[in-house]
Amino acid sequence: MPRPAYLKIADELRNGIRAGAYPPGTRLPTLVELAARHGVSQIVVRQAVAVLGAEGLVQTRRGGGTVVRVRPTVRRIAMDRYRVETEPQAQAQGAEPATSFTHDQRIGWADYRLERRYRRVAADPELAALFELPAGTALLRRRFVFFAREEPQQISVNYLPWDLVDGTPVADPAREPWPGGTPAQLAYLGHPATRVEEAVRSRMPTRDEAETLRMGAGVPVITVTRRMMAGDRVLEVCRDIVIPADRVVLDYAIDL
Template sequence: MAQPRYQQIADDIRRRIEAGVLPAGAPLASETEMVAEYGAARETVRKAMATLRAEGLISTAKARGSFVRPRWPVRRLGMDRYRVETRQRDEQPAEKATSFTKDQGIDWSAYTMDKDFAEVPADEQLAELLQVPAGEMLLRRHFVFRSHGVPQQISTSYLLLDMVGGTPVADPANEPWPGGSIAQLATLDVVVDQVREQVRTRMPTPEEARVLGIGDSVPVLTITRTMLADGRPVEAAVDIVLPGDRVELDYTIDM
């Protein structure tokens, strides 16, 4: 049985992308141009483009057209990735690092972030995660982590305001901080000794898709993280959001 026409068009454009004829960032022909090139109906061309978007090969921006998406190296998330932060806390090595720079394989100079701090009351979810009453005041820190200027991760984390208020940890001017939250809390004599994570996948919100540059057809990986010190929750991240096509979970389970 012959392939549907839209699939034939998608296959042809996919081959061009994979062969490098259409490199990362290259604009695709307009819808009208494709209708003429392939001798196909406009709806058939739209279906072909939707197929390529669903595969994460192209992205479409309103009033700008469609472009070939860059293929980023896959970031591996393993169980040991926070150890680089405990080393920053315990050993204070000359080379600055966080779990993000380790996962990305980048130097500190290539790491930048957007940041926004605010004091907010705990909602029911945060109250449960941090084991505090609803309405307890928290410091919310919203970050966009960048590697070589490219957004790779969104993180919204919360700290107990009565613990960090008025300290350097609450000053956004001190970000990025080598060792991240683990090293920051250590300056307040709070030693993180356990990290819990819940991992889910979902489609991105329009704002997440815009910030991460992934369009609305690439799923995201979300991590709800709780850091504990001597059994007490001291930080909650709700959520850490990563593009699903740039992340690989890497775990070893000893039996």
């Protein structure tokens, strides 16, 4: 069967974007121009543009035409990133505060901002299984939005046992951002983390996630479910860390 006209147009535009004929931030030819060029209706051209939008290559702006998306800087994140929060020199007196996020983003403390929302919740069955605690156990839920140079980069929803943090500075949102992040908080509470477990998945973002992270259409997110442990005890569960997939590469190394 012959390839549909809208897919042929999408192929041509995609190739032009990748070859640099349409650099990031520039407008594609108008619907009228593309329809005349290919001898098709504007409906067919709209279908082609919709294909590119679903792939995260372009954005259509009301009154502004269709624009090639500006690709964000991709950050490589290694599994050993938590060392910046636990190594003695990282928390030495006089050293600039840091967390794994500021390390990943290569930013200083002044360029880091954190939106936060705290509340007490009861563990649902999934959280209870992750914590290895009974369902209904009281937890502190903390939702964070991480900003680098005023650009939202990451959402994180983490949980801590209520009996561990109740009445402590860790349960006070005014104390955020906390130098050293969650590992430093667990150490402050007398339970330094000895193990980190992560499970990585991918999916499409929710509407709230896409709006919060200022994402373009068609871009998936990477989600990381994390557990921090001290010995056999699970002291923190992050469900989930949410990062736009076009902004990050996760690096994992295994010593054999």
